[in-house]
Amino acid sequence: MEFELLHTDVNSRARAGKITTDHGVIETPIFMPVGTVATVKGVHQRELQQEINPDIILGNTYHLYLRPKTEILKQAGGLHKFMNWDRNILTDSGGFQVYSLSANRKIKEEGVKFKSHIDGSYHFFSPENVMEIQRTIGADIIMAFDECTPYPCDYKYARRSMHMTHRWLDRCVEHLKKTPELYGYSQTLFPIVQGSTYKDLRKQSAEYIAGVGAEGNAIGGLSVGEPAEEMYAMTEVVTDILPVDKPRYLMGVGTPINILENIALGIDMFDCVMPTRNARNGMLFTANGIINIKNKKWVADFSPIDEMGHTWVDTEYSKAYLRHLFAANESLGKQIASIHNLGFYMWLVREARQQILSGTFYDWKAKMVKQLGERL
Template sequence: MKFELAVTDPGSSARAGVITTDHGIIETPIFMPVGTIATVKGISQKDLKEQVDPDIILGNTYHLYLRPQTEILKKAGGLHKFMNWDRNILTDSGGYQVYSLSERRKIKEEGVRFKSHIDGSYHNFTPENVMEIQRAIGADIIMAFDECTPYPCDYRYAKNSMHRTHRWLDRCITHFEKTPPLYGYSQALFPIVQGSTYKDLRKESAEYIASAGAEGNAIGGLSVGEPAEEMYAMTEIVTNILPKEKPRYLMGVGTPINILENIALGVDMFDCVMPTRNARNGMLFTSHGTINIKNKKWEDDFSPIDEAANTYVDTYYTKAYLKHLFSVNELLGKQIATMHNLGFYLWLVREARKHILAGDFSSWKNVMVKQMNNRL
């Protein structure tokens, strides 16, 4: 994997760059649609590629390990072939999913023992077998196994958890270097900064992760319930330490406003289930604010869904028609809203890139944040 930093915005720390892997080019900043179980929910791979056009999507190690299971993925030739996706894929480590199973898991130095949410069977994740699972999945970028702390989290727990994440990283790197890729192309390993919302821990963790010399770095343990101001403060501490010549990935973030503010702090890569999950609940993101399409006010509004027209659905269907589909619980409504939201997220990061390259990102960002705060 290679990363070339093209330019930094003169009024902020926003960056435009290019990541190159064996599956192609990723122009940053980038948003990665979440394809948890070998599909981005509510949209086909064909429409995803032709309408949303992401350079990279995300898969989930925990879920893919349980279903369809790594042996099936190996037989298929990896996740790319299994789901017929010839562009880049990133997989998270499963650490966040294990964290979310707080009633079903036990964390020890060796790793984590957890109960499947599907059938209650017991499984173990260790730094070593998570590397092997992600080799079998075959993503272009894979994540080190970490412990994601909850919010709020007391200082002692956060510190002990952070040091465990660092020790697990050392084991991940050792095992990653001993296990070759399975499908004839390279994979890059990203470690993850932890430390909850404690400035000294975030600084210490960022320094440790930077010293690992990985091809890219991630920031985890944010967007777990902390106020946005805390998220931004922790991100700024970390991005000031992580090497400028490596891509930076802020995991699980977030709203369109969160993304723009974190781009301004020097983050290059994002993922979040929000555009697809909120779409299924009738919330549409636009450059002028959010729309709850279930509201009665839209039932006789025959204007296009979004005149900005990031995907074909934005002008092909009207607000009144989409409101009707949600009223009768028609699956098509969720599919239309999903394509719209994903199209908007990819438009947003690509527009941000244009303004970084043009040197006026900060002023554009401030206008966009104000507009997107509106409830339409």
């Protein structure tokens, strides 16, 4: 993997760059649609590729390991071939999913024993077998195994967890050297900064991760319930330390405003289930604010879903029709809303990139943040 930093905004830390892997170019800043179980919910690959058009999507190690299972993915030739996706894929390590199973998992130095949410069977993740699983899945960018701490989190626990995450990272790096790539293209490991919302721990973790010399770095353990101001403060601490010439990935973030504020702090890569999850509940993101399409005010509004929209659904369908689909509980409504939201997120990061390259990002971002929070 190669990363080229093209331009940095003069009034902020916002960057425009280019990541190149064996599956193509990723222009940054980038949002990665979440394809948890080898699908971005409600969206065909053809729509994803031709309408939403992301350079990279995200898959989930925990879910793919449980279903369809890694042996099926290996027989298929990896996740790209299994889901018919010829662009980049990033897989998370399963650390966040293990964190979310707090009632059904036990964390030790050796790894994590957890109970499947599907059938109740017990499984074990270690740094070593998570590297093997991600080799088999075959993503272009793979994540080190870490522990994602909850919020709020006791300082002593956060410090102990951070040091264990660092030790797990060392084990990931060593085991990856012994585990060959399976499908004829290279895979790149990103380590993960932890430390909860404690500035000294975040600084210590960022220094440790920077010292590993990986081709890219991630920031985990944020967007787990802490106030946005704390997220931004921790991101700023970390981006002060992580190498300028490597891509920075803020995991699990977030709202459109979160994304713009973190781009301004020097983040290059984002992922979040929010565009599709909120879409399924009738929330549409637009450049002028948020639409709750279930509201009665749209019942006879025959204007396009979004006149400034960036996918075909935005002008093909009216607000009244989409509201009707939600009122009738038709699955097509959720599909249309999902395509719209993903298209909007892609527009947002690509427009941010153009504003950075043009030297106008700072003022544009300030205007957009005001508009994005409006309720229409």
